[in-house]
Amino acid sequence: MEERKTYFVDVILPVPINNAFTYRVPFEMNGHIKTGVRVVVPFGRSKLQTGIIIKIHEIVPEGYQSKYVEAVLDETPIITGKQFKLWNWISEYYMSPLGDVMNAALPSNFKLGSETKVLLHPEFEMNLDLLTDKEYQVYEALEIQKELDLKEISDILGIKTIQPVIKALIEKRVVITQEDLKQKYTPKTQLFVELSEDYQSDEQLKAIIEVFSEDKRKKKQLEVLLTYIQLGGFKQGVSKPILRADMIEQGVSASSINTLDKDDILKIRRIEISRLESKEDADKEFMELSSEQQRALNEIRESFTSKDVTLLHGVTGSGKTEIYVELIQEQLDQGKQVLFLLPEIALTTQLIQRLQRYFGDKVGVYHSKFNQNERVEIWNSLLHNDTSKFQIVLGARSAVFLPFRSLGLIIVDEEHESSFKQYDPSPRYNGRDTAIVLRAFHEAKVLLGSATPALETYFNAEEGKYGLVKLDKRFGDLQMPEIFTANIKKEKLQKTMQSDFSGFLVEHMKTALENKEQIILFQNRRGYNPVWACEVCGWNPHCKNCDVSLTYHKNSNILKCHYCSYFTPPVGACPKCQSNRLKMIGFGTEKIEDELSIILPGVRVQRLDLDTTRQKNSYENILRDFDDRKIDILVGTQMVTKGLDFDNVSLVGILDADMMLNRPDFRAFERSYQLMSQVAGRSGRKKKRGTVIIQTYDPDHWIIQHVINHDYMGLYKNELIERKNYFYPPFYKMINLTLKHKDPNKLDMMAADLADRMKQVFGSRVLGPEFPVVKRIQNSYLKVIRLKVERDASNKKVKKILQKKIDEFYSLAHNKSVRLVIDVDPI
Template identity: 40%
Template sequence: MPKYIEVALNLPLDKVFQYKLTGTEKYKPELGKRVFIDFRNRTMVGYIVELKDESNIPNVKPILNVIDEEPVFDSNMLKLAEWIKDYYVCSLGEALDAMIPSILKKGKTESKSRINEPLYNNNEIFRDKARVPNEEQNNVLLDIKNCIDRAAHEIFLLHGVTGSGKTEIYLQAMEHVLNKGKSGIILVPEISLTPQTVGCFVARFGEKVAVFHSKMLESVRFNEWKRIKRGEARVVVGPRSAVFSPFDNIGLIVIDEEHEPSYKQEDAPRYHARDVAIKRGEFYSAPVILGSATPSIESYHKAITSEYRLIELTQRATEKDLPPVKIVDMRMEFATRIGKEIISKVLEVAITKVIKQKEQALIFINRRGYATFLNCKKCGYVVKCKRCAVPMVFHINGEELLCHYCNYKINPPLTCPSCASDSVRYKGTGTEKVEKELIKLFPGVNIERMDSDTMSKRGSHEKILNDFKEHKIDIIVGTQMIAKGLDFPKVTLVGVVAADANLNLPDFRASERTFNLITQVAGRAGRGNRSGEVIVQTYTPEHYAINLSAKHDYHKFFDMELNARRELGFPPFSRLVKILIRARNEAMCENNSVLLTQKFQEHLKDVEIIGPAPAPVSKLRGYFRWNIIIKIKKTSVTSNKDIKIILENFKKNAGVIVTADVDPINM
């Protein structure tokens, strides 16, 4: 029996800590088990990552106890954590901690739920049989099933237009995996926003399906984790954290809507679930399917350069054409219809027709609130959050100005805080203003809003979508949550308000995000027997992201975007690492950013360093923020480990926080 163990802790310290075994532990120490240890006079949960017979460290502390009878992590999961540690510039303990439910992180082994809530929260689940695939679907399935049969690790990029039946491909491929006695993982961008996807898998596979999502109680999530661990559940549907489901016999991993930014974790470890899934598939010799109507530029580039295997669905499963898209130039609307510029005449007429024909509409605007800022016409002052360098958004329901970053609230001022004039005016448009405008234009029509303000209660997503399905609602106004995974046969109109809202953001992905959102939300129209129509309102109709989304032309968009990325040297032609420096003292933040940049310039070879410069949101929750962007060329010898060593040796001032984000989604 070993005499010592090495333990990883959930701390931003890239080292493991040695402890002595006493022989009186409750359970036998093994790799992957949790232990209680004393660390700097407090009891912490650690993870055993090595067993040792000897130690060269004096006065090694004894462990307090071994928590688990069986290991929480198998050897493949420990190997995956090592990869995450090295690639995403974090500690091994941070990587392991991200892989398990909150209850296990606290050192518990059991949890009882006081609320007996239904797991799937959908009273219309019924058992469903596989549909007969069309020719395109059948060819795709043959390729995937052949790979499953060979237990080969291949990465498929399934590029299928909206409504082409990608979900049916996932279902039939997963059925093939289950028939082989193996298990599978389906990742979706945000499970609480896509109950229809859950419904599809539960309808096909019943109690074999385990579900994770952010609105579930901790105890319910833990019970699902235990069902997977015991082998009772063999298919997991969930958001990014579901990639760590405790299977030991994975046969397939699917990442639906692989382009979605929500697959990137914003806190340490800042992993991307797509890339972790690919690595996990490699360890288990399992195929990985990346599915999207609008694949990320990086993924599609890997597919056409044969790093991934490209499979395509070019037609809707119903054999109907994609809906026609009409672009409305709001500059003309603004010039000719004073005071009516939120809903264009074209969109107003289209909604009237939909209501008359007893059909339904989705109206999309990717901004919450009523007005996006409050400013003074006389002196130009804009009311900003005192803790964040961002304008505060007016919410009419609470009659308050709200910071969307830190939730700081104030009552709207009646006079300008700067010049005391009464010339303060509300500017910009959000979901609340669009909803109010539609209620005014269409009295008596059932209109509901779907954004994070209205969807905060548990079960609220399912309720509004069930009401919409039963046609108790005629129009839903919503943010990007209505762009994902919704399939309602009576939706014949999709309206996009302020389509160019994100185009001018200081981010090289702004065009890609605009194209993706318009294409995805447009795909919600005309999915049933009735034809659909999409109306896109914009002030920049000539922009290629907008006019190519109107043509459903992903390939032309990809070519144009790839050329722009090539000229600028951005991914996929380089890798990016964003270094964020934060401090409550502005001068200290800037000084440390300059010093750290000098260290990178001295020690990193063949890289381009952009900055240091204030971050796009230069102050957040009371912290000043500066960015350094390291652009690593494909041929560069610099690695993430090199960056990690520099960060570990950098002598920063007390109160300064430095974090690294590898392959950042937000700049």
Template identity: 45%
Template sequence: MVYVEVILPLPLNKFYTYSVPDEMNGEVESGKRVLVQFGKRKLYAAVIRRVLTTVPDESIDYRPILFVIDALPVVTSQQLQYWEWLADYYLCSVGEVMQAALPAHLRIESKTRMLINPAFEQHESLSEEEHNVLNILSHETIYLNEEKQKINIPNFLSILRTLVKKEAVLLVEEVEESAQPRLEKFVRLTPQAADEIFLKESLDRLTKAPKQKDLLETYLRLSDAFGDSPEPKPVKQKLLLEVTQSSYASLKALIEKGILETYSLAGWEIEKEDESVENLPVLSSAQQKALDEINSAFAEKSVVLLHGITGSGKTEIYFHLIAETLQKKQQVLYLLPEIAISYQIIRRLKRAFGDRVLVFHSRVTNKTRMEVYHQVLWNANSIGQIVLGVRSSVFLPFTHLGLVIVDEEHENSYKQYDPAPRYHARDAAIVLAGMFQAKVLLGSATPSIESYYNATTGKYGIVKLNERYHGVELPRMELVNMTAARKRGNIQSHFSQILLDAMKRCLDEGKQVMLFHNRRGFAPYIQCQSCKYIFCCRHCDVSLTYHKFPQSLICHYCGFSLSMPSVCPQCQSSNLKIRGFGTEKVEEELAIFFPDAMIGRMDQDAVRSREAYDEIISRLEQGEIDILVGTQMITKGLDFAQVGLVGILDADSLINYPDFRAFERSFQLMVQVGGRAGRKNEQGKVIIQTHMPEHPIIQMAIRHNYEAMFHSQLPERKTFLYPPFTRLIYLSLRHTHDNKCEAAAQMLYQKLAEKLHLQVLRPQKPIIPRINNQYIYVIHLKINPSASLTAIKSYILACIEQVKRVHSTVSITIDVDPQ
């Protein structure tokens, strides 16, 4: 008897064993999916972790697998090893990693359908409510978890339980079909037409059908059917009809005559041509020197940090490294922190590398994600591939990975927060590359302190690029003291006169302006002037943000919204005041100051779809937008030739944030957003509005002095035991009752402190102590890098298990290396 140990897509801290029916013995293999029953009814597609030839425990009657889904493994051995590393390091289950790693078409889970039992006859025993439920089920297909949207009957689930008990309703598990691949039609000779004599006779007979003859001759030329190649080249039906300017009728006639036939291939089955690399950017002497130094560093280190100032041309260096890797028929993983940045890079990559570029992120369709997954798995070693994607790309089934590029490696967008696994894509990519002995290049103008520390201490190699492409100077940074400007009356609304004048000059010169303000919406809150009441979320301890369109107050945490109120609910006063300002308000006021300018806005509300984002980028590139207002979305790697001025409207809000990384991040944001100015031909300008012009971080930012920022932060990090001198783990406890959550947090803290002592900080409420009706307590653990991380993690899990036995309703999440 053969058995399989499988991974289920569930948060379970163990693997499960199933027996294999004799007729399926030859089909099971590690990495294939099998359909299994788990629990009383549910069906899941599980991944085989390993095949067992001996019974693990003779006292257990193992359930059999229902069938083998895949003809070939869809998960590689490296992936399985990687999943287990991720689960072990980030303290989650392998099932949670599997759920995150596999695209939707590979995740099969049955849905519970409610059906009327046709054999049930005792209708007189049913209540009126039960009859109502049966009446609804007779007219509509309804699944569990959908009943709230489709059935408006109080206590529906209790009525359903009664109907199931009376056998009037059956609960049936149904497995949905996976998404079907996008198919491409091709044309080829039929077996009999492959004979040269038959083909010659066919061509002679087509003399009176010139369109058909032209189509056949064109096919023979495109496919090189009788040339030197061992196999004819595949010819797409669409291409053949376009080249010959023929209708499908001509092709259909050749098919009916038995000369040609059509066949379909999924995207990953199509053999890519080995396209020659064209249009590689010519490197400057500084870039060439950096490229040579990177290759030299790769001889000794597997990870190299490229510290290049903004506009220095790091992307051009990436392209040359990609070309070198493709020549070795290897794969490249090119990671970006945001989908937003991908628009410009995709076009540049495809111009240079053609169809070898695969794009993978959450906004491409499920079918596209499926095709990319299979191309990476099965087409990897033909001509090499480039996968351009965001953090989830680390889960793809690489088989010949040669290079990983992590662009803007300092960005906290690489960190996954919810759900588990709460991984950091930069760190996870380094481990992934190690499994293939691949090289990793981390690129940034403002590296994370952890990465720069690793580079300066010899763990990583480091290469510096300190001059901009074409010798353009870094932008001039000018500070505006808003306190002094207000006293002199040199402020209009939220804009200093200096900024307004600079914007006018820039627009008069035909250049573009970017304004950065890291707060979306129209205003952060609305306050009653009579009683000082502030409108807050019912479900979270946070004020509601006013959005002028669609005239609502919205919670940015749980989504709760209210229509714009006319009176205060506490004192009934109509004297309500908008406080603060967001990007919507900036956009509205700019239209007053610059009525002739085209103004665009880039924030989460304005670019909810990929199409909306692409449209803004395209309009900005074509000069259809004069002023772009945005949140930190505009700071991340965008490259526009005509941006002459960048304005930072409120630098203080970046610095005054209670987090040990606040100074580092505010420096990074100011330098990065400033780096959008003057990237191509002449020096740009950055104006920073602040009430703290002498603040050290602001002074370092205007001098572009990363080294000073790095060395100013290290002593504090060392004194107070923060990364890179310790590892952090945050434990978050959540419950609908504050006292229960606090009791569980205190119990967990006491158990952890018994062994870990000063490494554990007492439970505390975060800045927003309640989100979505759940109270939150956080316990911070600071772990010495020299300590046994494995032992500490095992102890943490054991403590959590003990607390869960007492406080079973309290949710506990673990965040390793929080950002």
């Protein structure tokens, strides 16, 4: 940048506003500004904010005096052009402010805000000799002042680019940000010593030892090196990190280790203990593919020559993972990166282990809930194109935000899972769909994998938009599990029920336990909305306009449809069997656990749900115990349905199929099919054919019949007709607008106003406003307006018009107090 020119920069700030903000660049900063670097700028009343420069220009803003950039935080950009393109797409497509997208995208350590305060690290143990002058200055100031914000540090140092200094101080563990200090989980790390790269060969090591041996002043350093080798730090040409504490125990001094670190002979590094443990044996050979797997692999390769996205529809236990492994290896051989997306990382420990066994250190795990350090490490190594590490990133949806340089393949496993969608906070993006957009920026390929594909995905495959490859058989020619129903209605009449368990299921459980086999019981807890149903025949009231069941609203004592606002008072007697035993149904995993201990005394039961897995690693521990057969019966929510692979499970029980089927949601049938098939798929994966028992009032329900027959295509074809008839995806795209306000009367008026404006342009495509299932959250009332647009309509146009209507609505002063949540492609 030219010295005396006046530049302006457009900056995105972490605030929910759609536009970037323009700031003036002081002359002395001209040399430092670049797109993609962070800057500190004034925002609002005497407040500072950190944002990212997205544009540099010389256009003087009109109508207001622009403020000056206060400080530049980075020397080099922290995001790439491709990332920024993705941010823009998400912002536009999901109608979400760019600032929100930025917030979701950056690992929290990057979000050094203006309010960020830096403190001395409580475990500070570094030798001060290792600090540069600038770093030392900050350290000194903190000794006196306890905490500093970014502006203060900038003032102390008399420079504007303070980020490198702070970054180095954080890495050296001299300082810590207040946020990090507050964060409950700090990974357990320790200082390790390792040979620096230049000395990682026999010759170089020998040479330096010779040099040291001849120089008396180097006696101590020589001692350190020999101790390091003695402790196994260098074997057969491979260097290994050795605990610094172990070396000191052997009698070498910390300061001589520091000297070698300074001379770049040894390096002191902080390493997370758990990571070292898990990544040891990365030399396992791939399994030999069966001929079916080989055929599928060939077909996927073939498909990728003409299609960018391919669906691998492979039944549960068909061995999809081994096919992924082959495809990943192909990418590594070409020096390309692979992104492996999973619905929920915490739930997929088994897969992490499988991939790390094959690919070791090349696999990085990226997830917002744990491993903050590894997150930043992965980000940086991708950003700086360091191909020696993390060529494979295993992540939940937020991994789409990483700075990939040469992505070759994205695998989206269990692509049908609703947890790929983020609901709160904005951006409400779907990780699978975003991955497909990301693909285009890299000219990569996407493989979607599932035993029960989302209807939308299968539709795309059928239409030829995606390639389609099938695996119809389980690996090892095992048969698909045999599925039975237990008729609760009948058993209740015959009085063979034992509280929530059918006699049929209890018998099978006993047999399995006698055979020393294990059992998984599944109870869907998401159906906490009370469903009114007949205890005798299982009848439940349905909407007369829509194909959904009505939900009971206790407060107003009505039964209501959540799609068309139809409602009716609860009936006194069941219209089907005339009984008057109508009640709300629902039972949870906890109750089941208690009951099991009475029905099957002595049995070892473990619950796997949100309550039992709150603690870090508890999920892993439970699964390990189950694998080690320390648990006989695993009772769980959706968590037990996903991707688990145990070889001794012979029986799966689905305790309440009706609750899933009766959810007031147009996806209820699709989801029920997916959940039941997935959990059924956990049975009999290795040795012999498994058994599944579905407890239900309605064994003839067509969804249950399709599950029994493993008939995905039947489900797909039938459900597609319903979707078409009732204007749902994949034929229509949906956008939900939820308005929130403390005052229900005002909310009514405002919601009606916005809906009317929308109806002016979209006509009958606008439904509502109506109350959602939960109509008051945190003292705010909610109302929903739904927009359904034909699938071939232009996304951009629709959103532009919608945004215009929203802007019009908000331009009126009396509407400003209402909050609006926009959910594009709701799930």
